[in-house]
Amino acid sequence: MPARPAIAIGYGGTIHTYNLCLLGLGNVNRALVRLLQAKDDDLRQRGIGWRITGVASRRLGWLVNPDGFDPKLLTDSTRDTGAMTSVADLGKWLKAARADVLLEATSLEPCTGQPAIDYIRAALAHGAHAITANKGPVVHAYRELTELAAKRNKRFLFESTVMDGVPIFSMFRDSLPAVEVRGFRGILNSTTNVILSGIEQGLSFDQALKKAQDIGVAETDASHDIEGWDAAVKVAALVNVVMGTPIRIDEVEREGISALSAEVVRGARAHGKAYKLVCRANRQNGKVQASVRPEQLSVDDPLALVAGTSSIVYFETDMFPGLALLEVDPGVDATAYGMLADFVRAVASSE
Numbered sequence: 001m002p003a004r005p006a007i008a009i010g011y012g013g014t015i016h017t018y019n020l021c022l023l024g025l026g027n028v029n030r031a032l033v034r035l036l037q038a039k040d041d042d043l044r045q046r047g048i049g050w051r052i053t054g055v056a057s058r059r060l061g062w063l064v065n066p067d068g069f070d071p072k073l074l075t076d077s078t079r080d081t082g083a084m085t086s087v088a089d090l091g092k093w094l095k096a097a098r099a100d101v102l103l104e105a106t107s108l109e110p111c112t113g114q115p116a117i118d119y120i121r122a123a124l125a126h127g128a129h130a131i132t133a134n135k136g137p138v139v140h141a142y143r144e145l146t147e148l149a150a151k152r153n154k155r156f157l158f159e160s161t162v163m164d165g166v167p168i169f170s171m172f173r174d175s176l177p178a179v180e181v182r183g184f185r186g187i188l189n190s191t192t193n194v195i196l197s198g199i200e201q202g203l204s205f206d207q208a209l210k211k212a213q214d215i216g217v218a219e220t221d222a223s224h225d226i227e228g229w230d231a232a233v234k235v236a237a238l239v240n241v242v243m244g245t246p247i248r249i250d251e252v253e254r255e256g257i258s259a260l261s262a263e264v265v266r267g268a269r270a271h272g273k274a275y276k277l278v279c280r281a282n283r284q285n286g287k288v289q290a291s292v293r294p295e296q297l298s299v300d301d302p303l304a305l306v307a308g309t310s311s312i313v314y315f316e317t318d319m320f321p322g323l324a325l326l327e328v329d330p331g332v333d334a335t336a337y338g339m340l341a342d343f344v345r346a347v348a349s350s351e
Contacts, residue, residue, distance in 0.1 A: 013047055014047055015044055015047055015048070015049045016047055016048060016049060016347070017049035017050060017051060018048070018049065018050050018051075018100040018101055018343075018347055019051060019052075019053040019054075019097060019098050019099055019100045019101070020036075020050055020051065020052045020053065020054075020099075020100070020101050020103060020343075021052075021053065021054030021055075021056070021093070021094065021097050021099040021101070021102050021103065021123075021128070022052060022054065022055050022056070022074075022103050022105075023056050023057075023102060023103065023104045023105065023106060023119055024056075024057055024104065024105040024106040024107075025055055025056075025057045025060065025074070026057075026105060027216070027332045028105040028133050028160070028332060028335050028336055028339070029103060029105045029336075030074065030075050031332045031333050031335070031336035032103060032105075032336040032339050032340060033052065033071050033074050033075050034071075034075050034333075034336075035333060035336045035337060035340050036050060036071065036340065037071050037072075039340065043344070046344065046348070048343075048344065048347055050343075051067075051068030051069075052065075052068055052069045052071060052074065053065060053066055053067075053068055053069070053097040053098060053099070054093055054094070054096075054097030054099060055069060055074065056090075056093060061086050062086060062087045062088070062089065062090065062092065062093035063084055063085070063086055064084070064085050064086075064087055064093060064096040064097045065084045065085070066096070066097070066098070069084070090118075090119060090122050091122060091126075094122065094123060094126045094128065095126070099123065099126060099128040100128055100129065100347075101128055101129045101130075101131060101343055101346060101347070102119070102120065102123035102128050102129070102130045102131065103131050103132075103339055103343070104116060104119055104120060104123075104130065104131065104132040104133070104134060105132070105133045105134065105339070106119070106134055107134075108134055108135055108136050108224065108230070108233065109136055110135075110136065110139075110224060110229045110230070110232070110233050110249060111249065112136070112140060113134075113136030113137050113139060113140035113141060114136070114140075116132065116134045116136050116137050117136065117137045117140060117141045117145070120132060120137050120141075120145055120156065121141075121144075121145065121148065124145065124148045124149050124152050124154055124156065125148070125152070127152055127154065128154065129149075129154045129155045129156075129157070129343075129346035129347070129350070130145070130149065130154070130155070130156045130157075131155075131156075131157050131158070131339055131342040131343060131346060132156075132157075132158050132160075132161065133158075133160040133161060133335055133338070133339055134158075134161065135158075135161040135162070135230075135233045135234060135237050136233065137158070138158050138161055138237040138240060138241065139233050139236040139237050139240060139249055140249075142237075142240045142241060143240075143246070153350065154346070154350070155342075155345065155346040155349055155350070157169075157342035157345060157346055158237075158342070159338040159339070159341060159342050160335045160336075160338030160339050160342070161234070161237055162188065162234045162237055162238060162313075163188065163311050163313065163325065163327050163330075164311075164327065164330045164334035164335040164337075164338055165330075165334045165335060165336070165337035165338030165339075165340075165341060166311075166325055166327050166334075166338075167341070168238070168242065168313065168325060169241055169242065170341075170345065171325075172241075172242050176317075176319075179317050179318065179319050179320070180317060180318040180319075181242050181243045181244075181315055181316070181317050182282070182283050182316045182317060182318065183243075183280070183281055183282035183283060183315075183316045184238060184242075184279075184280070184281055184313055184314060184315045184316065185278060185279065185280045185281075185303065185313075185314055186278070186279050186303065186311065186312050186313030186314060187276055187277070187278065187279070187303055187306045187310075187311055187312050187313075188231050188234045188235070188279045188311055188313065189225055189228075189230050189231040189234070189277055189279075189311075190212075190217040190308075190309040190310075190311065190330075191209075191212045191217050191218040191222055191225035191226070191230070192225055192226065192228075192231070192256075192257050192277040193276070193277070193306065193307065193308060193309065193310070193311075194208065194211060194212040194215070194217060194218070194308055194309060195208040195209055195211075195212055195226075195257065196208075196257065196260075196265060196274075196275050196276060196277070197307045197308055198211050198212075199262050199265045199266065200265060200266060200269050200274070202266075203262075204262055205260075205261075205262060209222060209226075215309070216332070217309055226256050226257060226258050227254070227256035227258060228254045228255060228256035228257075228277065228292045228293070229254070229256075231254075231277055231279050231292040232249060232252040232254045232279075232292045233249060234279065235252050235279045235280075235281055235290050235291075235292055236248070236249050236251075236252055236290070238281065238313075239252075239281050239288050239290055242315075243281065243283065243288060245283070245287075245288045247288060247290060251290065252290045252291065252292060253290070253291040253292070253293065254291070254292050254293070255292065255293040255294065256277070256292075256294075257275075257277055257294050260275060260294055268296050269299075272298065272299050273296040273297065273298065273299065273304075274296070274297050274298075274299050274301075274304040275294050275295070275296055275297075276294070276295060276297055276303055276304060276306075277292065277293070277294055278292070278293065278294070278295040278297070278303065279291075279292050279313075280292075282316075302314065302324065306326070308329060309329050309330060310326070310327060310328045310329055310330075311326075311327045311330070312324060312325065312326045312327070313325050
C-alpha cells in the first residue's frame, strides 16, 4: 500500500507530499519533471508537495529511490547520486516506491492497449492514482479502469491523450454536466497535418514526413500516424468517454493518407480545396458511426484552416449547436501539462 502522504506546514498552509512514479522516461515524462519543478511554488500554494520515488523504462528497468530522485538528473541523464535500487517487477516497484501516483507515458499499442492497461490496473490495485498519456487504456479498458479506481477511492485520468493538455475530458466531466454530445469532427493527428501542409507547399510526401520527424511530431516509424491508427484511437477515446458509448477500435472506419499523391493534394488546393485527415463521429438511431479518412474541405472550412501541428475539434451538443476547441502549435510541454493538471485533480479529490 502507498504511504500516507507526508504533511508539513508551508507558506501556503498544510503541504501534503506525494510519491510519484514515472513509467516511461521519454520526452513526455522528462518534460513533466521540468514542469513540476517550474510549477513547484504554484503546487505548494495548493498544498501539494511531490517527490519522485520510482522511475521505470525498458532501458532502465524498475528503479526506486525512497528519498526521491534528483529531478535535475532525471531530465538530463539516467544517473542518480541518491540511494537508488533496482527491483524485479512492477508490483515490487510500486510497493518499494510507496507510490501515491503513477504517471504512465509508455508507447501506444492501438489494437490491445497493452501493456499499459496492466500497468494502470496494477497501480490502482496498489492504491495509487493512475494518470496516463497513453490512449490505449482509454479505448480498450476505460470502464473497467474507471470502476476499479472508484472502488479504490482513486482516480484514473487521461487528459493528455487527445489534443495534449487541452481540457476536453475534464470540460465535459466537470464544467458541462448533463450535456449530451451528439457528434464531433476534427483534425486530431499532427503528423498527417504537417505532411499534408508540406505537400501543399511543394514538398514531396517523403520530404514532408522528414519535416514532421525533424520537428519531433513523428516517430521514425510513422505508420501509426500515416495509416490513421493514431487518429482512430483518439476518435474511439472521445466516443467512449465524451459520447458515453462503448466502441471498439475496429468499429472506427479507418483510411490513412498513404494513397494520396502530391499531385492530387496540390491539385485540390489549386481548386479551392484542402485535403485533411478528418475525424468524425455522429449518433444516429441510437448508434454511433465513427470514421477517420482523408477529405477534401472547402478552404473556408474551419478545419481546413488548421495547419502544421495545430489541432481542432468541433462538437455538436444538445445545448451548444457548435462548440470548438482549437490548439495552436503545441509542444511536448502541453502534453506534460495535461498530466500535471490530472495530478492536481487526482490528489485534490482524495483530500
